[in-house]
Amino acid sequence: MTTGNDRLVREVLRSHGRTYAAEAGISLRNTPAPLFQLLVLCLLLSARIRASVAVASARALFDAGLQDAASMAGATWQQRVDALGEGGYRRYDERTSTQLGRAAALVLDRYGGDLRRLRGAEDVGRLLQEVPGIGPTGSRIFLREVQALWPEEAPRFDGKAREGAARIGLPTSAEELERLVPRKDLPRLAAALVRVALDPHAGEEVANAA
Structure with a gap:
């Protein structure tokens, strides 16, 4: 069954889940x-x-x-x-x-x-x-x-990533965020959440799309 968190994660990865690397x-x-x-x-x-x-x-x-x-x-x-x-x-x-x-x-x-x-x-x-x-x-x-x-070294969700998680209603502990995606997608989720924290409009767009 798809949960609200699943929808949010899918959307934030789709729209912002490109690592800086x-x-x-x-x-x-x-x-x-x-x-x-x-x-x-x-x-x-x-x-x-x-x-x-x-x-x-x-x-x-x-x-x-x-x-x-x-x-x-x-x-x-x-x-x-x-x-x-x-x-x-x-x-x-x-x-x-x-x-x-x-x-x-x-x-x-x-x-x-x-x-x-x-x-x-x-x-x-x-x-x-x-x-x-x-x-x-x-x-x-x-x-x-x-x-x-x-x-x-996982999970690595620093303060900026956790701020982005809070903005779209995802859990804010690194351990809970780690459970939302496969290991290979941890960097993508962290980068996406940082982008949401840095862009005041991004969180709104993600929440609306999800």
Whole structure:
């Protein structure tokens, strides 16, 4: 039997259930390059700019061939600035170019370019925040997006996602939200709820459509 929650989940996934990684063109898999690309996206999303600009700038970096820690670290500062500019990321481009280079160097030095070595650590969120440019926000986004690949990190529904859940009348505890979808859809549901929280009209549209 279909419940009200089922209808709401189906509609919010249909209308807003695209992860930020997917929007940036990242085919997220548990391999070094996509995980590093997700880290780059999280670094860009951490700045006080529109998410659409962060996503476009991540795409521009990847299109420029900066798709893993080695290529990011090996690029010149100006190459990174130019790619960020292509994506419209101009306000913080110089500082961010430096952060991207330092972040790539740390991932290479500490993890051999492979963020899977973080998996299973006692406090993955804290370790992520040791990467230059990744603070609490970037760390939360990374774990939210990777939770289907790293199920030991699930469920990840942060405050913004729970705010979105409350807006459309879904349960607001991470454990209850986790039970509403298969594991593979947890990142999509979390991203959809964040979008509902950020857009005052989205929740209304979802509720009406459901």
